[in-house]
Amino acid sequence: MIITFFFLLAAPAIAADVGFEEVRIANGTQPPLTAGIWYPTNAMATPHSLGDSTQTVAQGGPVEGRGLPLIVMSHGGGGWYDGHYDTALALAHAGFVVAAVSHVGDTFNDQSRVLQLWRRPAQLRQLVDYMLDEWPSHARLNAGRVGAFGFSNGGFTVLVAAGGIPDLSKIGPYCEAHPDHDLCEALKHAGVDPRSGTEIPAGAWIHDPRIKAVVIAAPAFGFTFGRAGLSRVRAPIQLWRAADDRHQPHPYYEEAVRADLPRAPEYHVIANAGHYDFLPPCSARLSRKMPDVCNSQPGFDRAMFHEQFNAEVVRFLQAKLR
Template identity: 70%
Template sequence: MRLVAVTAFALAVALAIFTAPCLAADVGFEKIEIADGAEPPLTVGIWYPTDAPASEHASGNHTQTVALDAPVVGDGLRLIVMSHGGGGSYDSHYDTALALAHAGFVAAAVSHAGDTYDDQTHVLEPWRRTAQLHRLADFMLNEWSGHAHLDETRIGAFGFSNGGFTVLVAAGATPDLSAIAPYCRAHAEHDLCQALQHAGVDPDRAAHAPAGAWVHDPRIKAAVIAAPAFGFAFGRAGLSDVRIPIQLWRAADDHHQPHPYYDEAVRMNLPRAPEYHVVAHAGHYDFLPPCDARLSRKMPALCTSQPGFDRSAFHDEFNAATVRFFQTELR
């Protein structure tokens, strides 16, 4: 009996070794432009496992250690599509994308044309974002040079702020933007309402999505969402079709999207309770990667954390939790 047990244990260990994912040594990276119908091309960043040697390269306001345009390693790889916050770009969450790629995922992020740091022409048309995220998934699964390495049945999504809103819609939510006007009448001092006022925008006129504008994507099977924008605009009915597993993050000291109108409004109304994390002493922009000294001088509002809050240490935990969630939910 003891011999049988030992043999069975050895067989189990061997099976675990042979069935465990084989992680590549480094991370490959591509920055490309993809066609988007009659719209201008979309800028996309793609991080993926590779065995090519990596080195430091500048990426926007950051430096990352990657192998540029290297071959993809692995098969049946899980895809995570990523959506940045308002005024961001494809590399706004490059550290999370790197962590995912190191863990054997492919992470693809799109710069949302019309709502980037250098293009705010369509910032009050958030339905454009959902169509762009859908286009990104289409491209990755059908046109990307490495698409044969992907498992089209295991797709996740990551989104922050406006990107969190975008991912919720992709996951099945339908917002009611007409809720913005009464919200701002009740909370004129809140950042969203101040921004609309400073831009000379009437919320009643800006909050009308075209018929059929909200693009849902049933290919997405799990989502990580941090500080979702316009949380109050969903309600229970608007979130009723979001059935996938959600990991939801809130910064405890988020003055940009104050509690309980954003994250809590989503958490309370999801039909399936999310995995919920509240980050003590964190502000809204602490979900962005740590800044170097140059970027801190250039963009202090995005880079300054509360005294005593270690953004680097938090991102180690945040990225690890993101990877674990997708590893569990996209098995």
């Protein structure tokens, strides 16, 4: 079903503004993980630069509230932790603490391990561990109210975190059958053999049963799971597809996930939307720098869509993380 409109739902705010901080998280023998954290605060928020964007936050302000739910975020391939800052702001205004990690080896400045996909769920679990055990304000969190949000490669990541087990050996045959598809062309352009991710370390797929609800937008590698690979996913899922996604052609990604989940997700298909419309509206500077990411189809209002999208994400997570 194509969904072209939403009812905007006002979420009750528990604090006047949103606080923000950037942290470094120990990552074993690897370089530390970098994460952004948004949270409710009563400190005064002011505009601050974040990459190519500007967000209105109270940098380092005190956390307001107790028993707060936690949402962890996983960005798309070649992104970084700020990739869904507007959704993070909406969730923090609604009383959530949001932590987003930059995935080492799959960021805008480091694509060295793009097909070592098992590294991503492990990093996401490290983020949950840090937030619940080491974050200076961890006592204000409710460890029983943890959710996850992921886009593209991040959607794949949170599916694994929720119990999914992919079969990466499917990528090679997929690219042999669909060499013109974006994933396969991107791997070829990067000089990456589609079969190079098939040698997976034992116990590589790290799950996190603390995650009780999941929002997934345009999940990458959806075709690698299958019914058996998704049989252990029990958390409620809100699943989003862009109807005009030319990077992840239908039905190999979102539809493959929707059809094979053991429980039907809340499924949204957005008419006239492209893959990157799940990213926030771009600044003028970023639009000049990355037009392929920033330009939507004629007639599609990305800013209006994000107001609706964020409201629906907040509504779903409030309902599932009571």
